[in-house]
Amino acid sequence: AACVVTRPREPTPLDVPVFYVLGGPGSGKGTQCAKLVAHYSCAHFSAGDLLRAEIATGSEMGKTISEMIKSGKIVQAETTIDLLRKAMFEAKAGGAKGPFLIDGFPRSMDNLQAYEAQAPKCKAVLFFEASEEAMTERLLERGKTSGRTDDNADTIKRRFATFQNQSLPVVEHLEADQKCVHRIDALQPIDDVFAATCKILLMASKRAASAASDMALTTRALLRAAAHARTAEKDAITLMLATAREAAWRRQTNEQAAMAAKAAARLRQVHGEEVAVLTEIRDVREPSDCS
Ligand code: UDP
Ligand code: MG
Numbered sequence: 001a002a003c004v005v006t007r008p009r010e011p012t013p014l015d016v017p018v019f020y021v022l023g024g025p026g027s028g029k030g031t032q033c034a035k036l037v038a039h040y041s042c043a044h045f046s047a048g049d050l051l052r053a054e055i056a057t058g059s060e061m062g063k064t065i066s067e068m069i070k071s072g073k074i075v076q077a078e079t080t081i082d083l084l085r086k087a088m089f090e091a092k093a094g095g096a097k098g099p100f101l102i103d104g105f106p107r108s109m110d111n112l113q114a115y116e117a118q119a120p121k122c123k124a125v126l127f128f129e130a131s132e133e134a135m136t137e138r139l140l141e142r143g144k145t146s147g148r149t150d151d152n153a154d155t156i157k158r159r160f161a162t163f164q165n166q167s168l169p170v171v172e173h174l175e176a177d178q179k180c181v182h183r184i185d186a187l188q189p190i191d192d193v194f195a196a197t198c199k200i201l202l203m204a205s206k207r208a209a210s211a212a213s214d215m216a217l218t219t220r221a222l223l224r225a226a227a228h229a230r231t232a233e234k235d236a237i238t239l240m241l242a243t244a245r246e247a248a249w250r251r252q253t254n255e256q257a258a259m260a261a262k263a264a265a266r267l268r269q270v271h272g273e274e275v276a277v278l279t280e281i282r283d284v285r286e287p288s289d290c291s
Contacts, residue, residue: 030049
C-alpha cells in the first residue's frame, strides 16, 4: 500500500462571504436569521447559541461562559471565535453554501480585532435598530418561555449597558471603516423587517460575489429564493433577476441563462409581471456601492 505522509497544513480559507448580523438584545437578529435560512441559501451561526451549546456540554469552559452570560458580560474573544470557526468550517465541509450569517458577534472592539486577525473579514453588516424600551418588552416576554438565564429584568439592564458601551462602538467603527453597514428599522412587523433584510442581503451578496468573481455561486443561491417567492419579496426577486442578468452578461453559461429564465417565469407566475431576461442584459447597471 502507498505510504501517505501527512503534515500540518495551513487552515484552508473559508472562501464564503460572511455577514455580521448585529443589534441590541431582543432586536430580532435570531428571528430574521431563521427566516433568511428558511428562504435563501445561507447559513446561520449564532454566537450566543454556540456559547449555550458549550454550557450544555457541562465543560469547565461552559461554567465560565454561564457566569458571563448571567451577568450580561462578553465572553473572552478566543472562546467565542474558536466555537464560531469550528461551526463554520464544519458547515463548509458539510456542503453549506454562503453567505454565512454571524449573529450576535462581534460584540466588542476586542472581539472584532481578534476575529479579523484569523478569519475572513465580513462583507457587510446587517444592523437591527430598535428602542431599548421595545427590546426590553420583547425580552421579558421571551423570558416567560425561553428558559434563558439572561432574560430577566436585572440581566437585561446589564446586557443593555454592555451593548451601549462595548457593542455599539463596533458598529460605529465598521461604519467609519467603509464597511457596508445597513441599518434596518427593527420596530416594524416581522415580515416588513424581513422584506427590508432580504433586499439588503441580496445587494450585499451580489457585491461580495462581484468582488470574489464568484457570480455563478451567488446567482445560484439567489435564484433558489425564487422558488419560495412571496408577495412581500417581490423586490427581492427583481433584484435577483438583475443579478442573474448581470451574471449572464458577464459570463453567460447555459446554466445561468436557464436559471434566469426560471426566475423570470416565477416572477410572471407569482406577480403577473413580464420580464425580459436575456434580451436586454446589457442594460444592467452596477448598483452604487453601499447605497
Ligand atoms: N455572548 C458573548 N459573546 C458573543 C455572543 C454572546 O459573550 O459573541 C454572551 C453575552 O453574555 C450575551 C449572551 O451571550 O449577553 C446572549 O447572547 P445572544 O446573542 O444569544 O443574545 P441576544 O442578543 O440575541 O438576545
Ligand atoms: Mg439571539
